[in-house]
Amino acid sequence: MDPMAAIRETFFQECEEQLGELEAGLLLMENGTAEAETVNAVFRAVHSIKGGAGIFALDALVRFAHVFETALDRVRSGQMEASPPVLNLLLRAADVLADLVRAAREGGVADAAHVASLVVEFNQINSGAKPPAPAPIPTPVQQWEIIFTPRPELYAKANETALLLRELQRLGEMRVVLNASRLPELAELEPEGAYLTWCITLEADCTAQAVRAVFEFVEDDCELEITQALPAEPALVPGSIITGDNGFSFEFFPPVEAEEEPAPEPEPARVVQKPPTQEVAAAAREEARTATIRVDLDRVDRMIDLVGELVINEAMLSQRVLEAGLARASGVAMALEELEHLTREIQDSVMAIRAQPVRSVFQRMPRLVREVAAQTGKQVRLVTEGEGTEVDKTVIERIADPLNHMIRNAIDHGLESPEKRLAAGKPAEGQVKLAAMHRSGRIVLEVSDDGGGINRARVKQKAIENGVIGPDAQLSDDEIDNLIFLPGFSTASTISDISGRGVGMDVVRQSVAALGGRISIASKPGLGSTFTLSLPLTLAVLDGMVVAACGHILIIPLGTIVETLKPKAADVFPLDNGINVLRLRGGYVPMVDVAVALGYSERRIDPEQSVALLVEGEGGLRAVLLVDAIHGQRQVVIKSLEANYRAVPGIAAATVMGDGRVALILDVDAVLRNNRNETARAEPARAELTLQEAI
């Protein structure tokens, strides 16, 4: 990476950290638990972003950060009280700042109107008070005549007229006339000579000193004449070399002055004599700083990839050793066992590097809740639990939007209005709870509310109106609840700004499914609803059941398997649409012949000769998968199909087995869906062959 790009990347990483601190600090201020240092840290965060943005000429970011910072500075210095309306504005500004940072990073554009409206609000609260910086004494607009003739030395010191003129232009209106009369014939032209003179007319409300300051560094290397076209220049204001916020200025304090005012002679130790609390805090920060290092995600991912290869190779080696018929107690086998153990540990440790607490996502929710509550006129208390639960970084990143949507939904659709709640004998303030926990190797996220629960009559009616179900469909309560996950379903009678942004719960379900997760709902009328997301801890390995279908080895994600069965012919019933169902404990479950579903075979296997796996896909959809045999259960390293071949319907990914053969990982949900509109394909077989050659 070229150094500038790397520095830019560092800047954006720092911005993310600063934005996190900003938000955390503002929330502390809102709770009234902020200390003076918190306010300073909040100010510094915005200030740093502004400073860095300046380097990279991110003007929109600089401008917004500047008004933001001005307001914070006034809060910091006690000129403005951090009242609820002010904090509300600051919190919204933090959002916009984050948007601007993101836009700058990705080269996109932030919502200009939104930014502008906040700037207006800032100007309102910033006005009427004395300006944070004593404004330079305004000087009337004057006209300056500047005649500037660089000498060769000027160019030799890497100065450039264009830059100087640009500086000058910041001061005011400028007209430039180039005098090239001294320019010799080409033959006589000295490449390093200086032949040009610029005559500049500048109209600006600045002092002579300010004009001269532009030429500060070059005045020894040029002829410079500055004259005032209008008389009566006001008294010079010392140190009034001011350029625009975004402008460069340099002022060289006269060394005389520094000597005139010898620095006081404080005890050198004075610096260290800080109140103990500060010292402790500083020590804690220092510790936090040294205890972590920043590593490029690419490097971590590369390592994860390599460890994946290591795991596969180790498995292959084990297989070879087994095939060689070495005794279990032989030195090789024992060393191998040790190696296997180590490999697993390395794998776990590497995965842990990518794991992060869900806190970063949870932290964004209080603001969301506040906003939605304000928009809906509901009173909401957000309770979070298990913020320290760790999960893969990618999962965290991709789970933010679905969670966002679910929380909006919980407030907008789940909770009742304060009046209704009081009438129902509940406290006016509703509760939305967001919890994270680890459960059997997966992370489970729950969004629950104590609202009215799913209005099943309305959901069913809506589903019938939208043609999602037939008018005479007989559905259980659970099935009705699950209707909200279907595409195009929305119970809000008018599309509200809050949860009806064109995304429904089906999009939530899809994004969760894309992460290998499942979503389910439990609702009790009058008591509220709980949405449960179950996600894999990592996207790099998977616990799978190794099965055989028509001579092909397949992996079925363990998380989807409910139980294994040995079906009896008497329990199998064919339906009119060609699908067989299996009678299971009084109910009927559709049967899917995996080999047929994936196009490996035309003929169905005899259920009695097969092994059946009862699987459950998204939305609680169940089916029995028929395979030839089960080979065992193992953890496999996921290899992306898209990266090595292309997406294949019915297949989620691939992996390499201990014997070096490629095995495809079944996309259970896709297979279940396809079973409904059965289409045979040969695609998986082709993918397997291509991958085998590639690996």
Place this chain on the structure above:
Amino acid sequence: MQKTILTVDDSRAMRDMLRHSLMAAGFKVLQADDGLHGLELLETEMPDVIVTDINMPRMDGFGFIEAVRAHESRRAVPVLVLTTEVDIDKKQRAKEAGATGWIVKPFDPARLVEAIRRVSS
């Protein structure tokens, strides 16, 4: 002789930027991420020029400059303030603390180098 510059800034992007520009100009660069860290480095190092930020955690630029000037041996080291602050009061404070010069970010690397050359010659 190669000159050594101590840069004091809490932003890593800014430090990287400074190091990049200053090294390209042939300086040796020392980096500190706040005033206290800068003082620690000064225990063992004697830079030719110090470039410092103002707004930093733990110890800000004012405190840092004062502490630098508090030491007899460091009186002569030029200290340039590189900051986004445009507040005249702040500039006055920096001056009083003993700063040699004041540069408003965003800086033009060439001019920063020029400023450094000027104060260190």
